[in-house]
Amino acid sequence: MVGTSLRYSKTDNVPSNSTAQLPSRPQSNPIPSFWTSQPQPLDDHRSTPTLPPSASIVIIGGGFSGIATAYHLLNTPNPPSIVLLEARKICSGATAMYGLSAAAELASFEAVNVYAVKELVEKEGLREECEFQVTRAVDVYLDEAHARQTEEAYRELMGCGGVDMRDIAFVSRKDAEKVSGVKGAHCAFSFTAAHLWPLKFIHGLLRQLLTKGPNVQANTPVTSISPAPDAHGNWTVHTPRGSISTPKVIYATNAYTCALLPSYARAITPIxxxxxxxxxxxxxxxxxxxxxxxxxxxxxxxxxxxxxxxxxxxxxxxxxxxxxxxxxxxxxxxxxxxxxxxxxxxxxxxxxxxxxxxxxxxxxxxxxxxADYMPHVGCVPGKPGQFVIAAFNGHGMPQILLSTKGLAKMVGKGVPFEETGMPRIFKTTKERIDRKDSPLEESFR
Known part of the structure; x- marks a missing residue:
């Protein structure tokens, strides 16, 4: 788990209304994880002693989403000037409702993402450093009723003709325990996947990125953004170390998005x-x-x-x-x-x-x-020039790289969301932000 963390709120109880409490800033003393136990040379990197007064784009968040978005933006002709702000050390944080066609779209997107990460790791010479391995993922179902429902959904997808199922192997109850090695397995699925050392991958990517000129500022939390753009269409990004004027802001802020975008307080919850x-x-x-x-x-x-x-x-x-x-x-x-x-x-x-x-x-x-278990990616409703990429529900590694590639097209070239190649259910909209129901909250009631 490499998850973005936030300061402990006033109470640690579930609010009766999710908008009642807004998360605060990242705290300074998270428990070290296995992944972050080794210090990295770029942990506290600051490209310049002071913040530049302006930039073409300001990216808030120095995790996978923020650094990968910068990578895609800077690997283009005439790249923009970018300032990337991270509240703590670089990469210091913690990655059935939509119908068959949407499920198929998402499955295909994740499958392609595996090979996109492989291509990037090899292109930048990071395979050994981040211990990248292509392997198989084995999903095991232990509850009999859940296993039965999942098998039925699998059979339905197989029969609909709109999903490429060639990479998916299904194992029934008779052989599930022997094939998977998991005790009590009622069924199992396997498919191509990959794993790596997230921190080393992101730091390796940042090291390559720094040769292209972004201004990266660790330990620089954003405290607020101006409520409206100025007469020139620029937003002001405020930090304890100064302010930056920019026409475009990208929130790669995951769990603490609503600390800066209160309208997302019900849509994105820290878990x-x-x-x-x-x-x-x-x-x-x-x-x-x-x-x-x-x-x-x-x-x-x-x-x-x-x-x-x-x-x-x-x-x-x-x-x-x-x-x-x-x-x-x-x-x-x-x-x-x-x-x-x-x-x-x-x-x-x-x-x-x-x-x-x-x-x-x-x-x-x-x-x-x-709230609906899907990421929020795209233009922030009602805030021209602002973009968000957040809420990957602990499932970011199979989704983030190609999502950032799509977002970079929107930010850098003005490409509509629908032409980015991202699943349509990832698009952040006012309707998703304002929805009253929450499958997330209903899951524990």
Whole structure:
């Protein structure tokens, strides 16, 4: 989990109305994660001692979305001047409702994104540095009713003729446990996926990017943006270190978008997640995992050293929304999540019973979730020259790179959203922002 975090709000309880509390700024003392444990040379990078007074584009957020958007904008003829502002260290943060055609569109987009990341990693020579691996993802279903519903949806997609299903392998209950290695599996799906070290990937990308001239300012939180543009159509971006005038602002702000765009207070909610690093002692009989996994509400990423990164633990705390919904506290973990990961591999994976695997680290991070579980990308309604790319619902790695490529076309060339190649359900609209219902909130009631 590399999730953007926010300062703990006045209370840590779910508000009766999601707009009642607005998240504050990123706090300075988040719990270190396995991914961020190694300092990076560009952690605190500042291109210049002071902020420039103006820029063609200001990007708020120094994570994957912000840096990838800058990358696409600067790899064009006559690139614009860009200032990228990050509140903390660079990359210091925590990535069935729409019908078959939209589901097919999203699946195709994510499949292509895998190869887009592969191409970028190879082009920039980052494969070894960020430990990029193409593999298979295995989604395992443990609940019988859920497995049955999912299989029915799969059969329906197979029959509709509008989805390329050649890369998807389905395993029925008879063989699901043996093929997946997950105890109690009722069915499983596998498909091409990839995994990497997110922090090293983003820092490697930024290192290449700096040769093209962006002004990057770490540890520079944005406090506000002028409520309206000036007579020249420029917005003023305010920070404790000074202000910048710009005709275009990009909010790559994920969970804390509504701290700067209050209209998104109900549309995007900070959600607290938990993650762990589990390792077996040297000489352990534990089988080496080559696939990534999703089981129930957990996900697993194998490491080349045989250790496993496991995120989730939702079963332990989802019943208590005060632990995760609308909270921005990432400076401590909760006991329910920590204990969940103890003995995890032994309980759930075949061949790990006598592995001696132990939890070495547990951390927490804040993710940006949307009310309808889809990202918000595109023009901010009612604010000409402002754009947003946020709320990837903890699922950003399969979606962000091509989303930033599409957004860069909108910002740099004025391309309409519909011509960017992004799934239509990603488009941020006034209707989505103002919707009264929230499938996210309904999921824990």
């Amino acid at each position: 607290r997640g938990f993650c762990s690093h589990i390792a077996a002692p040297r000489g352990s009989p534990a089988p080496h995992l080559v696939n990534t996994y999703a089981r129930s509400y957990d996900y697993l990423i194998p490491r080349t050293d045989g250790s496993i990164v496991v995120g989730g633990a939702r079963q332990r705390f989802w019943h208590a929304p005060e632990h995760w919904f609308g909270t921005v506290r990432d400076d401590k973990v909760i006991d329910e999540a920590v204990s969940y990961f103890d003995g995890y591999m032994q309980r759930h994976f075949r061949g790990w019973e006598d592995s001696g695997a132990k939890t070495e680290n547990v951390w927490t991070g804040i993710l940006g979730y949307s």
